[in-house]
Amino acid sequence: MKKHNFSAGPCILPQEVFQEASQAILDFNNSGLSILEISHRSADFVSVMEEAQSLALELLGLKDKGYKALFLQGGASMQFLMVAYNLLEKKAAYLNTGTWSSKAIKEAKLFGEVEEVASSKDKNFNYIPKSYSIPSDADYFHCTSNNTIFGTQMKEFPATDKPLVCDMSSDIFSRELDFSKFDLIYAGAQKNMGPAGTTLVVVKEDILGKVSREIPSMMDYATHIAKESMFNTPAVYAVYVSMLTLRWLKAQGGIKAIEAENNKKAELIYAEIDRNPLFKGFAAKEDRSLMNATFNLVDESHKETFDKMWKAAGVNGINGHRSVGGYRASMYNALPLESVQLVVDLMRDLEKNV
Amino acid sequence: MKKHNFSAGPCILPQEVFQEASQAILDFNNSGLSILEISHRSADFVSVMEEAQSLALELLGLKDKGYKALFLQGGASMQFLMVAYNLLEKKAAYLNTGTWSSKAIKEAKLFGEVEEVASSKDKNFNYIPKSYSIPSDADYFHCTSNNTIFGTQMKEFPATDKPLVCDMSSDIFSRELDFSKFDLIYAGAQKNMGPAGTTLVVVKEDILGKVSREIPSMMDYATHIAKESMFNTPAVYAVYVSMLTLRWLKAQGGIKAIEAENNKKAELIYAEIDRNPLFKGFAAKEDRSLMNATFNLVDESHKETFDKMWKAAGVNGINGHRSVGGYRASMYNALPLESVQLVVDLMRDLEKNV
Missing domain, CATH: 3.40.640.10 (Type I PLP-dependent aspartate aminotransferase-like (Major domain))
Known part of the structure; x- marks a missing residue:
């Protein structure tokens, strides 16, 4: 897979x-x-x-x-x-x-x-x-x-x-x-x-x-x-x-071209973090990283369900660091937009299912 | 090759x-x-x-x-x-x-x-x-x-x-x-x-x-x-x-087994260095390394010929360090005995041809 x-x-x-x-x-x-x-x-x-x-x-x-x-x-x-x-x-x-x-x-x-x-x-x-x-x-x-x-x-x-x-x-x-x-x-x-x-x-x-x-x-x-x-x-x-x-x-196309891709990925996930009532962002909005989006569940009881969902979908390495908990989507240069879209879809699916 | x-x-x-x-x-x-x-x-x-x-x-x-x-x-x-x-x-x-x-x-x-x-x-x-x-x-x-x-x-x-x-x-x-x-x-x-x-x-x-x-x-x-x-x-x-x-x-078989192989390789090349009148060893005999055999041509005028020979035979990395000149055969664990035999054969061929 x-x-x-x-x-x-x-x-x-x-x-x-x-x-x-x-x-x-x-x-x-x-x-x-x-x-x-x-x-x-x-x-x-x-x-x-x-x-x-x-x-x-x-x-x-x-x-x-x-x-x-x-x-x-x-x-x-x-x-x-x-x-x-x-x-x-x-x-x-x-x-x-x-x-x-x-x-x-x-x-x-x-x-x-x-x-x-x-x-x-x-x-x-x-x-x-x-x-x-x-x-x-x-x-x-x-x-x-x-x-x-x-x-x-x-x-x-x-x-x-x-x-x-x-x-x-x-x-x-x-x-x-x-x-x-x-x-x-x-x-x-x-x-x-x-x-x-x-x-x-x-x-x-x-x-x-x-x-x-x-x-x-x-x-x-x-x-x-x-x-x-x-x-x-x-x-x-x-x-x-x-x-x-x-x-x-x-x-x-160098840094300028990759930055445009990185912006798209970041906008996609942060928009979902802000829209989806099940999640909240960790970092102050004006200081959000284009590379690492940190977010937590509002209600931790959904953790088991969400973890099963992303594991089944082939997502790797999205657990948050122990200092912050929750999730961290690291979206470095080589990560395709489709991977971010997949996580966003999973967040939406969770919202529908709970 | x-x-x-x-x-x-x-x-x-x-x-x-x-x-x-x-x-x-x-x-x-x-x-x-x-x-x-x-x-x-x-x-x-x-x-x-x-x-x-x-x-x-x-x-x-x-x-x-x-x-x-x-x-x-x-x-x-x-x-x-x-x-x-x-x-x-x-x-x-x-x-x-x-x-x-x-x-x-x-x-x-x-x-x-x-x-x-x-x-x-x-x-x-x-x-x-x-x-x-x-x-x-x-x-x-x-x-x-x-x-x-x-x-x-x-x-x-x-x-x-x-x-x-x-x-x-x-x-x-x-x-x-x-x-x-x-x-x-x-x-x-x-x-x-x-x-x-x-x-x-x-x-x-x-x-x-x-x-x-x-x-x-x-x-x-x-x-x-x-x-x-x-x-x-x-x-x-x-x-x-x-x-x-x-x-x-x-x-x-661990170090004991590889040491036996390393001894064979070292004995093979040092025997040729000592036998072949065209070459002389650099290191004192009692302190010779099993890993790196250093040797020089007695008559540097054969260098061009010998270098052509080993290059044509697919030998890599046998030039000596600039502090010593001549040649250095590094015979680490993974080097096969046949590679050492090849160099010995080349040394013999040089002797025959000059």
Whole structure:
């Protein structure tokens, strides 16, 4: 049966990517070798890495603007640490919009003072704080663009003369933004870019080299820039599949085209959440995420029935995170509109049947 | 044409593993989903992680002996840093047997005093130093069991009451050792265990928790032990393929059986290196690696001819590292004896033809 995969991450990728990614395990580029057994220094893989880096910058509109794209290991959690290692001299400003922001703040505190400029913890992170100021002595400002668990998303970013650092793990490549406003963007691959195991870091070079501490080689962005993400063996396959996914995105028409699709999917499900008396949305309306729609049953007694319905229909990964409960429909780039339509139909069927 | 893959890493894996690994990209466990799109918290993947950890300990003979197996990101280079973060309070002892030892020493120096107990740098690391003593005030002793670049391998390890830490990236699972003598073993997957992107760490729990510094979450072995390698999203696919490779190794008869095969391959090529007047071995005979045979032409003018011969025969990855020149035949677990025989035949053919 065809599955409708709403998993919050790792998540659905384009079917064409799976086909090509499967073939490359058996024979990569007609080399007679699997992509898993070739040297990362081979011409074939070096060209994969270069294309992945180049596509990332191109799709974000950041080519020839002083940025480098890196593919590193360790996920966003490693970036919580690397950001502070590389940028935090004395004090940093963080916006706390959920679990991942909180973790980023925790790691940064080992390196200096952290000022939490605002937090939405008072309402279980169901909104994005809007009025806050960034201290004039901050080394940088850090925020999380999309909060997978709570289903909120920043629609606007503060104007600031401080380096703007953003964890875009769960919404990079999903909507148009002026990415040149950001000085450092990082994103674990496993939402809109590829499989788990690699992390994209896009960094403006001129913000580096300003802290006085000695930085271990693997923690130092300068190391990875100098070696073009090949200081040590990279996550070859995860980078390859990311490159395939970025190629796919470019062929779809890039971020502008995919954003139009993402808008349609989000409008469809949020309209049903608001219309259907059995459901209520979790996130504040103005902060709703295009990627992760979080919603709960008004009457929890319908849970067993609804769960049976979506399981029978081949829906995967729609349970909400334990911090929020209910449901979470993650609608990343590769999820077809028809999968969202199916869930909307199931919500309507539930209404008819109860 | 069938390829004979002598790549130093990433390197050849068993053909059966490639088949199953390719299929799982299209449909994992008959779930209707790719292994690349499932949650790392799904029952299917949790069971992969558990089996990988369990197989690693079982194959090393370390079950129920106080060890934990972790699958982390970042390669051995990240372990250079994590070892020091977790274990270096004041002073550590390192044996320097090559490029990777030197890099490990460099990173450790950021955390405390490092005593290099011995080094073979004087002879371009073509041997393993034997007589050295480990200072009584060392927090631990660190060594590299196999030196991929130079083709040397430690046959014996020092008896010491200090925690014994070993980078076994390029020879783990290839030969029997009393692994219970070691307190921390780490190994990038991309030789005998799986694809690039995950790193096995086997650590005896009682050596942890003895340094006074605060350790960032991602650097702290205790974090990863507490979360069973799932503190954050692991490198799902690399762990899966590692699990398949460990299953394969167990089915072959485990380390004892594969060591017998590895001995045959090594004896075959070293016998030819010693017999054939056109070639000379690089590493000291008593320290020769079972994994990486390094050898040079006595007369470099034959290089063009020999290179044409092995390329025409479908040999891949046999060029030596730039630090040593000549050739390096990496003969990891999955390389068939027939591939080594082919290279030996080519060496004989060269002798006949020049």
